[in-house]
Amino acid sequence: xxxxxxxxxxxxxxxxxxxxxxxxxxxxxxxxxxxxxxxxxxxxxxxxxxxxxxxxxxxxxxxxxxxxxxxxxxxxxxxxxxxxxxxxxxxxxxxxxxxxxxxxxxxxxxxxxxxxxxxxxxxxxxxxxxxxxxxxxxxxxxxxxxxxxxxxxxxxxxxxxxxxxxxxxxxxxxxxxxxxxxxxxxxxxxxxxxxxxxxxxxxxxxxxxxxxxxxxxxxxxxxxxxxxxxxxxxxxxxxxxxxxxxxxxxxxxxxxxxxxxxxxxxxxxxxxxxxxxxxxxxxxxxxxxxxxxxxxxxxx
Amino acid sequence: xxxxxxxxxxxxxxxxxxxxxxxxxxxxxxxxxxxxxxxxxxxxxxxxxxxxxxxxxxxxxxxxxxxxxxxxxxxxxxxxxxxxxxxxxxxxxxxxxxxxxxxxxxxxxxxxxxxxxxxxxxxxxxxxxxxxxxxxxxxxxxxxxxxxxxxxxxxxxxxxxxxxxxxxxxxxxxxxxxxxxxxxxxxxxxxxxxxxxxxxxxxxxxxxxxxxxxxxxxxxxxxxxxxxxxxxxxxxxxxxxxxxxxxxxxxxxxxxxxxxxxxxxxxxxxxxxxxxxxxxxxxxxxxxxxxxxxxxxxxxxxxxxxxxxxxxxxxxxxxxxxxxxxxxxxxxxxxxxxxxxxxxxxxxxxxxxxxxxxxxxxxxxxxxxxxxxxxxxxxxxxxxxxxxxxxxxxxxxxxxxxxxxxxxxxxxxxxxxxxxxxxxxxxxxxxxxxxxxxxxxxxxxxxxxxxxxxxxxxxxxxxxxxxxxxxxxxxxxxxxxxxxxxxxxxxxxxxxxxxxxxxxxxxxxxxxxxxxxxxxxxxxxxxxxxxxxxxxxxxxxxxxxxxxxxxxxxxxxxxxxxxxxxxxxxxxxxxxxxxxxxxxxxxxxxxxxxxxxxxxxxxxxxxxxxxxxxxxxxxxxxxxxxxxxxx
Numbered sequence: 054x055x056x057x058x059x060x061x062x063x064x065x066x067x068x069x070x071x072x073x074x075x076x077x078x079x080x081x082x083x084x085x086x087x088x089x090x091x092x093x094x095x096x097x098x099x100x101x102x103x104x105x106x107x108x109x110x111x112x113x114x115x116x117x118x119x120x121x122x123x124x125x126x127x128x129x130x131x132x133x134x135x136x137x138x139x140x141x142x143x144x145x146x147x148x149x150x151x152x153x154x155x156x157x158x159x160x161x162x163x164x165x166x167x168x169x170x171x172x173x174x175x176x177x178x179x180x181x182x183x184x185x186x187x188x189x190x191x192x193x194x195x196x197x198x199x200x201x202x203x204x205x206x207x208x209x210x211x212x213x214x215x216x217x218x219x220x221x222x223x224x225x226x227x228x229x230x231x232x233x234x235x236x237x238x239x240x241x242x243x244x245x246x247x248x249x250x251x252x253x254x255x256x257x258x259x260x261x262x263x264x265x266x267x268x269x270x271x272x273x274x275x276x277x278x279x280x281x282x283x284x285x286x287x288x289x290x291x292x293x294x295x296x297x298x299x300x301x302x303x304x305x306x307x308x309x310x311x312x313x314x315x316x317x318x319x320x321x322x323x324x325x326x327x328x329x330x331x332x333x334x335x336x337x338x339x340x341x342x343x344x345x346x347x348x349x350x351x352x353x
Numbered sequence: 354x355x356x357x358x359x360x361x362x363x364x365x366x367x368x369x370x371x372x373x374x375x376x377x378x379x380x381x382x383x384x385x386x387x388x389x390x391x392x393x394x395x396x397x398x399x400x401x402x403x404x405x406x407x408x409x410x411x412x413x414x415x416x417x418x419x420x421x422x423x424x425x426x427x428x429x430x431x432x433x434x435x436x437x438x439x440x441x442x443x444x445x446x447x448x449x450x451x452x453x454x455x456x457x458x459x460x461x462x463x464x465x466x467x468x469x470x471x472x473x474x475x476x477x478x479x480x481x482x483x484x485x486x487x488x489x490x491x492x493x494x495x496x497x498x499x500x501x502x503x504x505x506x507x508x509x510x511x512x513x514x515x516x517x518x519x520x521x522x523x524x525x526x527x528x529x530x531x532x533x534x535x536x537x538x539x540x541x542x543x544x545x546x547x548x549x550x551x552x553x554x555x556x557x558x559x560x561x562x563x564x565x566x567x568x569x570x571x572x573x574x575x576x577x578x579x580x581x582x583x584x585x586x587x588x589x590x591x592x593x594x595x596x597x598x599x600x601x602x603x604x605x606x607x608x609x610x611x612x613x614x615x616x617x618x619x620x621x622x623x624x625x626x627x628x629x630x631x632x633x634x635x636x637x638x639x640x641x642x643x644x645x646x647x648x649x650x651x652x653x654x655x656x657x658x659x660x661x662x663x664x665x666x667x668x669x670x671x672x673x674x675x676x677x678x679x680x681x682x683x684x685x686x687x688x689x690x691x692x693x694x695x696x697x698x699x700x701x702x703x704x705x706x707x708x709x710x711x712x713x714x715x716x717x718x719x720x721x722x723x724x725x726x727x728x729x730x731x732x733x734x735x736x737x738x739x740x741x742x743x744x745x746x747x748x749x750x751x752x753x754x755x756x757x758x759x760x761x762x763x764x765x766x767x768x769x770x771x772x773x774x775x776x777x778x779x780x781x782x783x784x785x786x787x788x789x790x791x792x793x794x795x796x797x798x799x800x801x802x803x804x805x806x807x808x809x810x811x812x813x814x815x816x817x818x819x820x821x822x823x824x825x826x827x828x829x830x831x832x833x834x835x836x837x838x839x840x841x842x843x844x845x846x847x848x849x850x851x852x853x854x855x856x857x858x859x860x861x862x863x864x865x866x867x868x869x870x871x872x873x874x875x876x877x878x879x880x881x882x883x884x885x886x887x888x889x890x891x892x893x894x895x896x897x898x899x900x901x902x903x904x905x906x907x908x909x910x911x912x913x914x915x916x917x918x919x920x921x922x923x924x925x926x927x928x929x930x931x932x933x934x935x936x937x938x939x940x941x942x943x944x945x946x947x948x949x950x951x952x953x954x955x956x957x958x959x960x961x962x963x964x965x966x967x968x969x970x971x972x973x974x975x976x977x978x979x980x981x982x983x984x
Binding site: 056057058059060061062064065066068069072073075076099100101102103104105106187188194195213214215216217218219220222224225226229237238240242246249316317319320323 | 359360361363364367368369370371372441442443444445446453455458467468470471474475584596597599600601605607609610611638639640641648650651652654665689701703704706763764767768769771776777778781
């Protein structure tokens with residue numbers, strides 16, 4: 054019998070977490086953000102419940118400002134008849150036309166943080182899978198696999214339940230919920246190795262290509278559609294770039310790169326000297342400790 | 354930059370890497386975060402942008418002047434950065450050329466013992482930090498004890514801040530001597546001391562010239578080479594707790610779970626516990642195709658050759674070598690909640706995929722983690738560790754947590770307790786052994802059975818369980834019933850509350866826990882007497898539904914008759930034959946049922962006696978009639 058590799062062990066652990074949630078939660082849902090971590094999580098879920106269908110829907114909390122390539126992959130995933138994808142847009146954000154150019158931090162707050170809370174409340178989901186990993190950011194290193202949220206979706210770092218062995222306490226009262234992170238123990242490198250091994254389809258934006266870009270506040274932004282506003286003096290330059298993380302295109306920084314395949318990306322990571330969340334404008338909104346603050350407010 | 358062949362071989366190498374999980378523990382100022390920061394930095398887990406942020410943070414919050422403060426890399430939460438202490442378990446990931454590591458960075462403060470136990474529960478090795486200036490402290494001993502308690506067998510004594518004692522060999526040896534004495538006393542056999550400096554980097558990754566008198570490995574060298582128990586669980590007998598039944602259609606029924614120990618192959622004979630039914634493994638199903646054989650650690654779905662009952666909470670085990678099932682245990686508990694243990698109260702107990710109601714007895718003793726002395730204790734408060742007996746409302750499949758000379762049985766030996774109201778995880782525990790074997794497994798076979806006892810008495814045994822408030826008339830009616838039965842030639846015995854408390858149960862008081870134990874013992878005695886063929890009458894207030902239910906389950910189906918002697922509180926208080934209500938009202942009697950302790954009404958008693966509607970004589974006649982009707 055073949056020795057279990059590190060990836061085998063990670064996979065088995067994630068499947069265990071997915072099954073445990075489905076066995077104990079009343080109405081679980083998987084948050085699907087279209088990125089590579091979501092792709093891996095979805096792949097693991099298909100394995101966990103094979104040969105049956107997914108015993109929960111996917112939820113995309115849409116901001117209307119994602120990359121076109123992301124919408125294309127999302128719609129392809131949703132075309133599978135075995136998958137039930139719910140798309141939720143905060144109606145107030147729609148009505149007020151909230152956007153990253155005019156509204157700054159309010160954009161993330163209304164579309165993502167508020168949108169997520171509304172969606173979970175509207176459908177009555179009591180457990181939501183997310184693709185966050187502990188290696189992403191300092192405050193996430195202390196996150197539980199099963200993260201308890203109160204009636205207002207708030208996260209209290211001092212009141213998190215101790216998690217021993219692989220025993221997860223999924224008990225909760227009405228109105229309370231759990232965020233569940235099956236990829237807690239994965240690193241960015243593990244995710245890419247797994248994508249390679251399992252041939253998982255990801256958004257092409259992760260791979261280097263010539264793309265129309267502008268440089269702003271030290272970030273290289275992609276001009277993904279005609280809504281992109283140019284500041285005085287900015288001009289669109291074609292650069293060979295790729296993205297390490299994906300979000301709303303006016304907030305996602307690209308890196309100049311020639312990595313055009315998963316193998317290239319892994320090779321680049323070996324030599325790389327920047328961490329993954331570096332391209333994310335939202336982490337830096339309010340200085341150090343910004344992610345922790347967002348989490349307390351109910352951000353994923 | 355594209356070197357596919359190179360990446361390919363590098364990836365293959367990554368795939369083969371072993372994983373070592375370890376914890377780091379130490380006091381607040383031992384420099385633990387600095388050491389971990391240093392490990393991450395030296396193994397190149399810190400990227401340029403993080404380094405830039407670190408440099409600016411170091412100037413703002415740092416304690417190292419213009420130097421980089423590595424501790425800031427790992428002290429994640431704002432609250433911690435402000436207080437300068439680590440208050441929660443953080444998990445870090447790094448890799449060397451040889452291994453991948455998951456580090457549980459656990460806090461040193463005494464009030465966060467629960468976090469250390471949490472971090473240690475999944476670790477294979479513990480790195481204990483000691484400040485070379487301070488030597489082995491109470492804290493060091495406590496951490497060693499806690500790590501050992503949850504089954505860690507390998508220890509590294511990291512004697513840190515050697516730069517502050519001028520790399521003095523004598524000081525290092527003195528500390529090793531101190532720890533050696535402690536380790537020997539507590540049975541820690543596998544430990545290695547390393548002199549190092551997290552701040553200066555000595556012996557963290559590379560061996561330092563400053564400690565030329567030391568010829569052992571650096572910390573990372575040791576972490577890279579220490580033996581790991583990756584397949585230790587695979588050597589044990591096969592066990593898989595069923596997590597979830599996968600039933601997408603009529604043609605497929607798969608039992609999904611992660612294999613806790615051992616290996617299993619297609620066609621193997623397995624036993625489903627606690628039912629004990631035997632079948633064969635038909636298929637081992639995964640999304641990547643059916644497998645012939647699987648081992649501990651893998652998540653699979655199994656199908657059976659026969660249609661037998663099996664659901665979440667059951668354990669599939671090797672047929673010739675199954676684990677035990679039982680409902681009473683001795684266990685070590687680590688209390689993790691501000692609200693202390695309430696003996697006798699029902700908690701959820703989760704072990705593997707089984708969740709049951711459990712009551713904890715008063716602890717046998719609490720362990721002073723500093724001196725390892727056993728102390729008398731009535732309860733366990735936050736961060737207290739003790740040994741207690743536990744009763745569950747149904748059998749659970751389990752294995753003793755500690756396995757001699759092997760890795761612990763974490764899946765079927767470790768459990769958590771959950772408060773039923775707040776849903777908080779209030780404790781964790783490790784099972785030692787079952788106090789009595791479960792009823793349907795491994796029973797002692799008796800040549801003269803209960804049928805024989807009953808036959809020679811020419812009757813069918815029964816337990817007539819009278820329940821009701823103090824002064825309701827239980828004893829009066831029970832006495833009348835017994836007289837009537839004896840005149841009909843029946844063999845009976847009456848167990849009366851007051852009499853039993855003068856003898857068998859005179860060591861028990863009236864706390865909730867003691868009342869529960871009182872009823873349990875009476876239940877056991879009643880069961881033995883019923884086994885002897887007698888008709889047993891008991892007259893106990895027995896105010897709690899759960900205990901009445903417990904006794905009902907002790908005797909064979911149909912032999913337990915719950916008789917509710919229903920007298921309203923006002924009426925019972927008016928009679929007050931023993932003057933007890935007056936005393937309770939005056940506050941002289943505590944925990945008096947109906948006054949300051951509840952009476953839980955029977956939900957479906959076999960016989961309901963309304964004493965306001967009939968006399969004791971009439972009630973006794975009715976009960977005898979009911980009993981004889983059941984023959």
